[in-house]
Amino acid sequence: MKKLLTIAIAVLLLPLFTKAQFTISGSVSEKTNQTLLPGANIVLKGTGKGTRSDARGRYELKNLKAGRYILTVSFIGYESQQREIEISADQTADFDLVQSAFLADEVIVMATRATEKSGTTYKNISKSEITANNFGQDLPFIINNTPGVVVTSDAGAGVGYTGIRIRGSDATRVNVTVNGIPMNDSESQGTFWVNMPDFASSVENIQIQRGVGTSTNGAGAFGGSLNIQTSAPELAPYAEVNSTYGSFNTLKNTFKVGTGLIDNKFSFDGRLSRIQSDGFVDRGASLLKSYFLSGAYHGKTDLLRINVFSGTEKTYQSWNGVPESRLRGDIQGINDYIIRNGLNETDAANLLNSDSRKYNSFLYKDQNDNYQQDHYQLLYAKQLGNRFSFNGALHYTYGRGYYEEFKNDQEFSAYGLPNPVINGAPVETTDLVRRRWLNNDFYGATYAFGYKAASNLNLTVGGAYNEYRGKHYGQVTWSQISSALNNFDHYYDGDGNKNDFNIFAKLAYNPVEKLSLFADLQYRRLKYDITGDDNDLLPLNIHDKLNFFNPKVGATYFVDPKSNIYASLSLANKEGNRDDYVNANVGTLPQPERLYDVEAGYRIKHTDFSAGVNVYGMFYKDQLVVTGKLSDVGASIRQNVPKSSRIGVEFDGSYTLSRYFLLNANAAFSRNKIKNFSEYIFDYDTETEVVNNYKNPDISFSPDAVVFGELVYKPLAGFAVALQSKYVSKQYLDNTQNESRKLNGYWVNNARLGYDFSFKGVKNMNIGLLANNILNKKYESNGYTYGYLGGGSRTDENFYFPQAGTNFLLSLNVKF
Template sequence: MKNVMLLAMLFVAAFAQAQVNVTGVVTNKTTGRPVTGATVTIQNFGTHTDNNGRYYLRLRDAGTYPLMVSFIGYTTYLYPTSFTTGDNTINVSLEETGLFVKPVEISSLRAGATAPFTKSSLSAEDIKKQNLGQDLPMLLNQLPGVVTNSDAGAGIGYTNFRVRGSDVTRVNITVNGIPINDAESQGVFFVNMPDFASSVNSIQLQRGVGTSTNGAGAFGASLNLSTNTFNDKAYAEVDNSYGSFNSWKHTVKAGTGLLNDHFTVDARLSKITSDGYIDRATSDLQSFYTSAAYIAKKTAVRLNVFGGKEKTYQAWNGIDSATLADNRRYNSSGTEKPGEPYDNETDNYQQTHYQLSLNQGITDNLNFNVALHLTRGKGYYESYYGDDSYTEFGLPNPVVNGTEITETDMVRQLWLDNYFYGGVFSINHSMKKFNWSLGGGWNKYDGDHYGKIIWAQNGGIDKDHKWYDLDATKTDVNVYWKGEYSPIEKLSVFADMQYRHVGYDINGFRKRPNVEQHNKYNFFNPKVGVTYHVNNFQYAYASFAIGNKEPNRDDFEAGTTQTPEHETLRNLEAGYVYTSQRVGLQANVYYMNYKNQLVLTGKINDVGAYTRSNIPESYRLGLELQGSVKLGSYVDVAANIALSRNKIKDFTEYIDDYDNGGQKEVNHGETDISFSPDVTGGYTFTVKPVKGLNIDLLGKYVSRQYLDNTSIKRRSLDGYYVQDVRINYLVPQKLVKELGLQLMLNNVFNKMYVPNGYTFSYIEGGQLITGNGYLPMAGFNVMGGVHIGF
């Protein structure tokens, strides 16, 4: 035994001695100050510099390899460097490009590296290694507290995500500082932005209220997407992927690099198609992205134009429990048509975004950003309906061969035609002890809702007959000031104040055209926080923030006597962060206290519709832990877990009573908030057996989710654990700049799980009858891809 231990110790000592350790500091060549966040790459091993500009890498073998150090706003450092066994110290000084290429909107909206808010980030490298065609929400799956789902079951088409139990309508989402949440539903439909991840160079997800931002109030999280990257060298890339369910992705990207020392142009074209896991849940998605910029020493002007066009077969109906057991891929959409399902039961939408921004440096410490934007959206979803009555559409019953016809099969389209436009601005000032930003925006939405009947079996209806045509307008004005001050060396204090005004006018609803709503809101959203820097590797923080949010369009269908109140969230966050070159740890606790949160109670309002109702008190209390460690050159491990308690303090359910008419009230006392699992967790175990090859084992666990707010187990989704395998291989060759192979093995244990659904209950024949709807995900499936860079 002693001999075995001695051999093991000798092996470990020899292994440690054989390591090639590389450390150093990256600084600004002119000022000598450390450069935080610079990318350092040696022999396909990469890392980023910490707050003091330091980096650490461990190589497999000694030798001479290219050392590349890059950061936005600096000329890339790339030189062959000799590395010997043992410790190597290589310091690098980066020279500024002399061009104003730092995205100002990032510094004004995102939480800084040590700001007192809970956040996670994904870099371009993180996005690239998993971007095989699935919609952007699926790429967030391994972040703490995130749960994803897909109507079509495979991540292409309609996809969504929740953060700490809050759905996307409560997540503020911006692209380059410009809001993209739909003004009325307040959601974001990523199906309208297919393959947008291929143009995103960084993502920050703030959990909780977070810092002030543009657009709808952050009530669960803020997601900031940035595309304004700078490429000083010309490039071209081709990505092709194919996988299960006949899923294809084709992407072509190219950029000019810097032309005449001032101009750049970048462009992308993408096409994604899939048959979907669910029957007939097809997707045909097309998108483009273009960006042209003029960049000088203190000025940057950029025009972004991007858009998407989607046609997806509807797959949002879900299935009941019996069908889930026997035929979980069944799709009821289109089956009202006799015989074969209607072949065009589809959702069709096209959306184009225009962004024109000016970044202007005034001094080394002062700059500002102004941006104008326009989003143009138009589309419809088409459905086949059997035996619809003429009177429902305000039409007389036709007489055919002397017989009055009261019903007919028909095909109808529900249209949305809208414009969203406005401007945002920010002024940013940075000093050694005091940084501040002043910003805001004015945004206007004009939307037209109308319906057309394009075919009727029994006649009596003119083709393209409009049975409703209703518009809505919404104005959103906000202004904020945020500042961070360091009174002593290790302490910084943060303050943030936002005023937001919303005016929302709705001139009727499809089912209730005579119900109009005209509402105005004035919100004050303050935030305060403190950060204590223990040393260069660790800090602790605490913050308190208040967020207010107006109701969604559907909530206003309640009628004028039951207009819902706005919601208020009081959010307390506290955490600890440790970051070194090999180890990263973050622990945080949060308390989110709601006043008048809008939830479904089953109650019918005064116009006979089921809409959300305000409940007086509810809360979320949680603990989130995440960590990562580099175990030498061959193994990396990252993991996170979120534990939470999500409660409504006193919940009353309203159940339709078909026996006696009206509704029956049932008080459940304290209950769980729907779709809020007590436990979520994930891990990524990375092995690098040979040069250029990364094998990632990814696991995701989500505990039980309740479909409504009653905490009744039969109205819930079972918890699940899903295991994926991701393989990325950079092929050594000299024909092209980069040749990469990717393989995603999703759900390798073929888990039959369901992350999303709905429930309904009623009383009939003296019994309480409950039905659940489930939207299942695919079992084992595969996606492979090839990346070629020139």
């Protein structure tokens, strides 16, 4: 914290003497009937300064130095305008916007997005912000600098398997939609960004809702939501080539092309991407390929869009992490680990001789994860007069793939195979290679009707019906000793089928000019069936039906056109994931989780600064957590804990220090507790489970503090340098708050440089440099632990995922 204080003081002492002197003010209205447009965006291009028109359609930009500026004004459903203005005195600039010749793509996601009138906590991320941070890393790393977000990478460099937590909640509790369509896997409930490589290159904007947020489609949001809108069309034809190269032989090649608007009605866009990286850890290589195709018809009152996108990944497994003894360089501890875990000579040599931070336990050359996921979306929006609107979508996702692994000394009986007889004697074990497959189909429909009953009353009714059909099966593709199984036979087959229906109604009402009331009621019904055999050959016959009612209410009071106060109360319910059902004792089902979320905050936006501060309380009933308890067949299971909570305060702000300097900062401080927690640990001496009880321990992987700061320097048009600093406090690996089982806090600094320019024949050329971890901090962002009793003492096996030291990514983007 002392270092953070030093940086804060240094930032505050930066030059503040460059005072601007003049003001631009005016109004924004609709050209046809001169109706004023409140909420229009007004931006001084290249300066970071901007504002919105107030309730009377008026705007004001103060403290501007003399000079020449480009003023851009935009409003959903209207064509943007740009005007060059020379300032040597106060100026008045009024804008009359013309209604767009086509319906804006934003209407597709509006039903599931929060607004200033929703009383919820959210952050919008624009296309320009996404582009500035997109060097080929997975999308979680691109939004890493937003409040309360912590990201991690198995391979240590942000390419391959990556994860994200919001307010301490993992990916299974973060709802993700693309154009309102659910992306979370229906069974595991996570979102696997490795299956969507370079997707950020096809994204228009993202809204991150923290907490429960507004009603959306798919799994319940218990930590946050990522609401993603794919790219809108450009007015003119274009072609774009983007290449990135950097540390660990990371290489990204992206080609984009678009027709622009054809006859003001049609547009076609496409992207082709390839990313490869050796990864920071040994053999942590990834080869990722993807494409995105989109075609649309744009009418004055309707929009029809077809999106087809796909991702293919081949990733060498690095998901076991590094044992603590190897990470600390404890030779005695390493040898003890080898003995405890029965490592063979080859694996023991790998552990002893590897780099302490790059160790990967896998040595088999084809220890890969292979998966392909294809997405098809048909989106339609219609404006039905001045009061009614509709948008809906049909979607289909087809996923298929496997992970391959070498396993030594496996019992034939574990694969349902008879023991072969050699020289008259039965052989019980063999080395083998197996593949575990997942093939799935996910399809359904989403819809939303909007009704503007009056100027102060809006109603939205929407919902979705989705079906998931998953097939789980395994193959033995090679065995040292031949068996009765050929390469294509399945040694287990299981099915997971899920039907998910929801309907919601949202009401926004302004009883007086400054007060907005919001109500959001959702009913969700799901049916989940798991049948066949599990990968351990145990029979599965699990059936569950759940009905959830998720109400939300909120209010926003506008202190003035530039600031407001908001508050909301939300309730959400969520089912367990596949493992919770499969690993539960026979005849029992996991109880669904319930969350009561209270949010309150203050937002302000002026010409030179914007800021928001909010407090929240998230109170859980029956939250599912790992306790160490084993099922009746020895599998680790999550259990419901009666009461737990997350209470915190968050800040997010931006301040234009001068025309050259911009400061961005956010912070999240929280207290994350389980009221009463029981840890179960197996005692091999007595062959019983020992119970340890804890009062008010911290929830695992929930840092008390996440702080980010960024100083941007723009010495000339098109050129910017950003210095970024992020601090994440310590996190515990389990729910016992034990100091011997934790991730240490870390403070990481990055630098980003970008330069945009153009010349004849080239619309724009951008050169970018991202320098990560410039102070070469050694830190771990994820891990796991398990323990047991034996020989009269406790043994804990802690594993960590080290992240890369100083590394670089250099990009070149050319747009024609």
